[in-house]
Amino acid sequence: xxxxxxxxxxxxxxxxxxxxxxxxxxxxxxxxxxxxxxxxxxxxxxxxxxxxxxxxxxxxxxxxxxxxxxxxxxxxxxxxxxxxxxxxxxxxxxxxxxxxxxxxxxxxxxxxxxxxxxxxxxxxxxxxxxxxxxxxxxxxxxxxxxxxxxxxxxxxxxxxxxxxxxxxxxxxxxxxxxxxxxxxxxxxxxxxxxxxx
Amino acid sequence: xxxxxxxxxxxxxxxxxxxxxxxxxxxxxxxxxxxxxxxxxxxxxxxxxxxxxxxxxxxxxxxxxxxxxxxxxxxxxxxxxxxxxxxxxxxxxxxxxxxxxxxxxxxxxxxxxxxxxxxxxxxxxxxxxxxxxxxxxxxxxxxxxxxxxxxxxxxxxxxxxxxxxxxxxxxxxxxxxxxxxxxxxxxxxxxxxxxxxxxxxxxxxxxxxxxxxxxxxxxxxxxxxxxxxxxxxxxxxxxxxxxxxxxxxxxxxxxxxxxxxxxxxxxxxxxxxxxxxxxxxxxxxxxxxxxxxxxxxxxxxxxxxxxxxxxxxxxxxxxxxxxxxxxxxxxxxxxxxxxxxxxxxxxxxxxxxxxxxxxxxxxxxxxxxxxxxxxxxxxxxxxxxxxxxxxxxxxxxxxxxxxxxxxxxxxxxxxxxxxxxxxxxxxxxxxxxxxxxxxxxxxxxxxxxxxxxxxxxxxxxxxxxxxxxxxxxxxxxxxxxxxxxxxxxxxxxxxxxxxxxxxxxxxxxxxxxxxxxxxxxxxxxxxxx
Ligand SMILES: Nc1ncnc2c1ncn2[C@@H]1O[C@H](COP(=O)(O)OP(=O)(O)O)[C@@H](O)[C@H]1O
Ligand SMILES: [Mg+2]
Numbered sequence: 001x002x003x004x005x006x007x008x009x010x011x012x013x014x015x016x017x018x019x020x021x022x023x024x025x026x027x028x029x030x031x032x033x034x035x036x037x038x039x040x041x042x043x044x045x046x047x048x049x050x051x052x053x054x055x056x057x058x059x060x061x062x063x064x065x066x067x068x069x070x071x072x073x074x075x076x077x078x079x080x081x082x083x084x085x086x087x088x089x090x091x092x093x094x095x096x097x098x099x100x101x102x103x104x105x106x107x108x109x110x111x112x113x114x115x116x117x118x119x120x121x122x123x124x125x126x127x128x129x130x131x132x133x134x135x136x137x138x139x140x141x142x143x144x145x146x147x148x149x150x151x152x153x154x155x156x157x158x159x160x161x162x163x164x165x166x167x168x169x170x171x172x173x174x175x176x177x178x179x180x181x182x183x184x185x186x187x188x189x190x191x192x193x194x195x196x197x
Numbered sequence: 198x199x200x201x202x203x204x205x206x207x208x209x210x211x212x213x214x215x216x217x218x219x220x221x222x223x224x225x226x227x228x229x230x231x232x233x234x235x236x237x238x239x240x241x242x243x244x245x246x247x248x249x250x251x252x253x254x255x256x257x258x259x260x261x262x263x264x265x266x267x268x269x270x271x272x273x274x275x276x277x278x279x280x281x282x283x284x285x286x287x288x289x290x291x292x293x294x295x296x297x298x299x300x301x302x303x304x305x306x307x308x309x310x311x312x313x314x315x316x317x318x319x320x321x322x323x324x325x326x327x328x329x330x331x332x333x334x335x336x337x338x339x340x341x342x343x344x345x346x347x348x349x350x351x352x353x354x355x356x357x358x359x360x361x362x363x364x365x366x367x368x369x370x371x372x373x374x375x376x377x378x379x380x381x382x383x384x385x386x387x388x389x390x391x392x393x394x395x396x397x398x399x400x401x402x403x404x405x406x407x408x409x410x411x412x413x414x415x416x417x418x419x420x421x422x423x424x425x426x427x428x429x430x431x432x433x434x435x436x437x438x439x440x441x442x443x444x445x446x447x448x449x450x451x452x453x454x455x456x457x458x459x460x461x462x463x464x465x466x467x468x469x470x471x472x473x474x475x476x477x478x479x480x481x482x483x484x485x486x487x488x489x490x491x492x493x494x495x496x497x498x499x500x501x502x503x504x505x506x507x508x509x510x511x512x513x514x515x516x517x518x519x520x521x522x523x524x525x526x527x528x529x530x531x532x533x534x535x536x537x538x539x540x541x542x543x544x545x546x547x548x549x550x551x552x553x554x555x556x557x558x559x560x561x562x563x564x565x566x567x568x569x570x571x572x573x574x575x576x577x578x579x580x581x582x583x584x585x586x587x588x589x590x591x592x593x594x595x596x597x598x599x600x601x602x603x604x605x606x607x608x609x610x611x612x613x614x615x616x617x618x619x620x621x622x623x624x625x626x627x628x629x630x631x632x633x634x635x636x637x638x639x640x641x642x643x644x645x646x647x648x649x650x651x652x653x654x655x656x657x658x659x660x661x662x663x664x665x666x667x668x669x670x671x672x673x674x675x676x677x678x679x680x681x682x683x684x685x686x687x688x689x690x691x692x693x694x695x696x697x698x699x700x701x702x703x704x705x706x707x708x709x710x711x712x713x714x715x716x717x718x719x720x721x722x723x724x725x726x
Contacts, residue, residue: 167269174273175220182254182278189263196269 005120008090010037013112015094016142018046020118022088026053031146032154034121034129035092037112042099044112045121045129046092047155049144053088062086092118093142093151095135105134126162130169133176140180149187152177153194160195170195202227203283205235205313213247213286213670214308216315220276224249230674230685230696232340233285234318237309240290243302243318243326243693247670248284285315286670288693289326302326302692320345326692335379338699341683347697351379354690355386355592357645358616358626362633362661366404367650368682369629370396372699373594376627376648377412378711381419381542386590388542388627389533389567391560393551393596398422398544399435409703412544415712421536423529425520425559426548439532441545444525445482447562448515450474455561455606459554460511465504472498483523486512518555530566537567537591553600560595565611567591568624575622591624598628599635607637616640634660645689651678667694 007029008020018037022028028051029035038044055062062085066075076082097108121129129135139155140148156173163169174192181188202222208214214235218224227249235242253259258278265271287309289302302325323345328334334348354376361376363369374397380386390397399422400408413420413436421438424430430437450470453460457467470481476495477484486509488494491502515521536543545563547556571588578586595601595612607613615626617640628644630636634656642664652658658675662668665687674696675685682701687694701707 171269171272174269175277178254178273178277185255185257185261185263185278188278192263192270192273196267 004122006117007035007120008118010112010114010116010118011089013114013116015107015111017049017091017093018044018112018116018118019089019091022090024088025083025086026088028088028090029120030154030158032151032156032158034095034126034155034159035118036121036125037116037118038097042097042108042110044094044108045096045098046094046112046118047135047139047151048090049093049142049146049151051088051090053086056085056087093139093144095138096129103128103132105129105132105138107138123162126159130159130163130173133173136173136176137180149190149194153191156195167197170197200317202233202315202317203281205285205309205311205315207311208308210305210308213244213284213667216283216285217252218276218281218283220280222281223275224251224281227281227283228342229677230341230683232318232323232343232695233283233315234322235285235287235309235313235315237290237313240292240297240309241322242287242305242309242313243289243291243322244285244287245670245674245694245696246283247286247667247673250282250284252280252282254278254280283315284670286667288667291325318343323347327695333383335383336700337375337379337686338684338697341696341698347695349379349686350690351376351383352385354646355380355384355590355625356620357689358619358628358643359646359648359688359690360598360628360630360633360636360641360644360661361648361650362630362652362657363650363684364652364654364657365631367678367680368684368699369631369650370394370401371409371682371702372648372650372684373397373627373629374401374409374411375700375702375711377542377594378415380592381412381416384590386592386625387537387540388592388594389537389564390542390544390594391556391563391596392544392546393556395433395546395548397594398546399433403703406703410708412542415708416542419540420542420544422544422546423533424546424548425550425555426546429548430546435546437546438536439529440527441520441529441533441559441563442525442527443518443521443529443559443562445516445521445523446479447525447566448482448558449562449565451565451609451611452558452561453511454609455557455601456511456515456554457606459557459600460514461507462511463504463507465501466508466511469498469500469504469508472500482512482515485509486516514554515558518550518558520550520555520559530563530570533563534567534570538588540589553597556597557600561601561610561612564593564595564615567593568611568615568622571624572622588623590620592627593624594627594629596629598626598630599632602628602636602640604637607640613637613640616643619643633657636660638663646686646691647688648684648686649675650682650684651675651680665694 008022010018010020012019029048033048035046036043069075096105139152160166160169203216203218205214206217229246231246287305290305291302328348330336333350333352335351336346337349338347340347361369397411399413401411403409423439423441424437425441427440453470473485474481491505533543574588601612615624649661685696
């Protein structure tokens with residue numbers, strides 16, 4: 001079995017989502033990735049909806065340093081402490097959980113725990129999760145800093161990569177969306193335009 | 198394989214049910230007339246697709262159509278935002294318990310519940326409803342778009358008068374030939390065919406192809422061909438079994454009434470016929486034609502000069518028919534009856550005499566006299582209470598039926614009488630017509646089973662469907678039949694209306710199917726005897 005990739009540690013959690021800090025600067029999972037946290041008794045699944053890189057100390061904003069440097073890398077090379085002063089974080093929307101062998105695509109009874117490790121899901125897990133499209137409804141109804149159609153499209157694009165027949169997967173997802181968004185043609189069109197191959 | 202088409206989403210018993218098509222089923226593969234099965238919660242329903250339509254969940258979709266040139270978007274939207282709807286009229290239902298299965302399909306009194314699955318019918322479904330080939334049931338074709346044999350109970354069919362309709366070139370003649378073969382094989386009835394265009398006896402024409410075999414070539418020992426035009430029959434290489442001639446003295450006023458339109462007679466002239474017949478008796482035609490003017494009329498006859506002239510012109514047309522003689526040396530009725538009594542089907546060819554005057558005159562005269570014989574024999578059998586004395590059921594086939602059965606004459610002709618009496622004297626009709634609206638509506642309503650190919654005139658469609666339950670739905674099916682070799686059958690002999698493609702007729706293989714090889718060879722042997 002491939003080594004499971006650990007992508008961060010939870011520093012803030014609620015019923016509907018969690019925020020995790022990355023161990024390395026800029027090493028956050030891509031937008032729309034499916035991540036998980038928790039132990040084998042109960043695993044929570046989240047979709048990465050946002051990522052930020054900010055100063056470690058609140059109130060101390062970074063300053064521009066590259067005036068005399070040739071490249072961006074050179075800045076980091078000449079100020080190695082920078083990696084310690086900045087941090088990358090990402091937010092994930094909770095879209096389901098697994099208890100024992102059963103996977104549910106609705107909110108879990110308990111939120112994630114602080115310092116819980118966050119892992120990138122494997123292709124097999126992506127496939128398993130993609131057997132149901134109930135999670136799309138959670139995304140469309142969430143109040144997020146990114147537009148819902150962007151996140152839906154990003155998550156479906158990523159999930160489709162785990163499927164041998166990407167197109168069939170996307171068509172099935174599209175049909176689910178067409179039903180969910182039967183009263184909102186514009187949003188439907190926006191998503192379909194973003195997921196077509 | 199049971200292919201699911203969709204689910205029932207709404208409906209009523211009167212109007213039928215709406216079926217939302219699954220996205221996997223293309224609306225373009227659906228055709229009205231198709232036989233379908235609906236799996237209800239407790240019962241199985243059988244019906245026909247009578248309409249197809251398109252729906253959208255969001256009306257905006259029709260205002261700003263999505264980019265369906267993109268196959269991905271088109272595929273996603275099909276069956277979700279855009280979907281097909283079928284209208285299905287259920288006719289029959291069968292329960293799931295053992296008793297219901299024994300009882301067989303029954304007419305519907307309710308409809309399937311919400312979201313019942315609608316499927317293409319299977320072979321078992323068709324056989325459950327229409328039965329399988331047996332000693333009474335004859336394979337007449339396939340339900341539309343299905344590879345299953347559709348069978349018709351011919352014993353049941355011949356109990357009533359029936360009609361075959363359809364505009365010209367749609368396959369009436371081919372279908373009639375198929376039915377005649379069916380009756381010959383699967384019923385007790387014997388047929389008398391008035392064959393205006395020489396298509397049923399020996400060989401028939403086929404559009405864009407060589408002639409097809411007709412009845413006698415396939416069933417030599419069961420079919421006799423009579424002719425009105427011996428020379429022409431010989432010329433076409435037909436071996437005939439009898440020649441029909443008509444004597445003036447056999448023509449009665451009723452025959453003239455029927456010819457009023459074709460002979461262009463005035464009402465007064467038709468009335469005069471009755472006076473003349475009463476006066477002159479059997480010789481009335483010759484005597485009337487011999488008159489030089491109204492002044493030569495015998496005492497007591499009050500006929501105007503103009504009326505007499507009009508009548509004489511009409512009678513002269515009859516006299517010019519080559520098969521008419523002052524007195525016929527042959528008794529055609531007797532010869533035909535002898536064949537019918539032995540169970541031999543009789544086809545009377547008209548040879549070159551295809552004009553409608555000849556056809557009406559001959560068909561009417563012969564039928565009337567044959568019918569009289571049947572009537573007296575049945576009455577005798579009834580009086581003696583002996584079923585065995587009754588003559589075999591007779592089916593008389595006539596084309597251009599509206600000429601015999603239009604409202605003006607239906608009340609007076611023998612054909613109107615046969616149609617109305619159902620099977621009182623063991624005689625029924627098989628009428629073939631391309632203009633059914635010309636047929637008297639009462640006669641139409643008496644027909645047991647109707648088979649209709651494509652009709653495009655609204656009045657014709659209405660007259661064929663008058664009084665039929667669910668006629669609005671059937672109308673859309675009928676109007677959409679293919680231009681050839683597709684038909685809709687409904688009425689007495691079928692448990693529910695069904696659209697079908699008649700069996701292919703005309704290939705060597707088809708002949709083998711109709712007349713199995715062994716028989717056909719025997720028949721050919723007999724021809725050489
Ligand atoms: N059952 C059939 N099998 C084969 N060909 C058929 C059949 N029905 C119709 N056709 C074709 O259609 C043509 C017209 O059919 P026909 O019975 O003569 O029409 P109608 O009597 O209605 O004018 C035929 O010549 C034949 O080519
Ligand atoms: Mg014809």
